[in-house]
Amino acid sequence: MRLAVIIPTLGRRGQVARLLRYLGDQTRLPDEVIVSAPDATHVELPENCPFPLSLVFGPMGSSAQRNTALVPSLARFDIITFFDDDFVPSTAYLEQVEKAFVENDGWAVVMGKVVRDGATNAGLTWEDAEAALRATEGKKHDGPSVVDHVGAYGCNMSFRSSLVGDLRFDERLVLYGWQEDIDFTSQMRSKGRVVCVTSIKGVHLGIKTGRVSGKRFGYSQVANAIYLIKKGSVPASFVLPLMFRNIAANLAKSLRPEPYIDRRGRLRGNMLAILHIARGRIEPEYILKI
Incomplete structure (x- = not known):
């Protein structure tokens, strides 16, 4: 199967360059890596990549950038894997993804297990990631080996290209695009399992x-959901x-917020979105005006 990785x-120029170098150590190299950015100033390319590497430029925002790379790739590849630029896969990741699709015709979307997630704390370093992955080597996972999900976590998700059809990431979910991954992959469930x-x-x-302001993010936490x-x-x-x-966490922690989260900004965004929804206004792209 032909497999592309889209980032x-x-x-995050330095982060992208490091991830590209790291992908060269995969036991199954990608047939191509496609980096999607607003323009060339956001990308730093390493020298001597062991796989084909291309850049695509287009409108800013997670949904738009995903679509910019996805659309021309569907006819060229059997599997399309999306990695966030701050996701660190195990060295066998792509080999295992290909094997999963080859052996399971009924699977539409596959994601891996996130063994540590810096999105829930102050963030992790590459050294943290490599240590966490080393700690899992040779260890058997407790629990089921395959778990069905409503949708996939966008930091790492792979699609069977032949099942995508006309489905696209919703570009009304602008900028950071909160829940655009779940929106897309939940719709893939009509075509196969999401696991x-x-x-x-x-x-x-x-x-x-590279993320949006607290107020914008808080608005998306409510408006995008509705x-x-x-x-x-x-x-x-x-x-x-x-x-x-999310609303409860922002409310409870706004008195003593974590230094790495703008809880008060998020809460203001939550409240503004609730006000708009009460008035019948459901407009995810309103954050462009904040």
């Missing part, structure tokens, strides 16, 4: 640069508890 990026294979591993560094329910792409039973947990 959307914004403002996490727990033997496929990686670490999400959760780098904080928008996706209205759209019908994500079940309310999944997205509403997530939305309420």
Whole structure:
């Protein structure tokens, strides 16, 4: 099978260069890596890549950048893997992804198990990631080896290209695109299973640069959730508890916020979105005006 890796990026030149070098150590090299950025200033390329490497430029935002690379790739590759620019896959990651698709015709989306996630804390370093991956070597996972999901975590997700069809990432989910990954992959469930294979591993560094402001993010935490329910792409039973947990966390921690999270900004964004929804306004792209 022909396999491409797509890496959307914004403002992380050094991180992208390091990830590209690291992908050269995969036991199954990608047939091509495509970096999607607003322009060339966001990308630093390493020398002597052991795989074909291309750049695509287009509108800024996670959904738009994913689509810019996805659309011309569908006819060229059997598997398309998306990595965030701050995701560190195990060296056997792509080999295991290909094996999963070859052996399971009914699978539409495959993601790996995130063994550590810096998005939930101050963030992780490459050294943290490599140590975490070494610690999992040879260890058997407790629990099921395959877990079905409503949707896939966008930091690492792979699609069977033949099943994507006309589906695209929703570009109304602008900038950081909160939940654009779940929106897309939840719709893929009509074509096959969306699964996490727990033997496929990686670490999400959760780098904080290149992200939107606290107020914008807080607005998206509410507005995007309601928008996706209205759209019908994500079940309310999944997205509403997530939305309420985020509001509750922002409210509870706004008195003594973590130094790496703008809790008060997020809470202001939450409240603004709730006000807009109460007035019948469901507009994810409003964050462009904040």
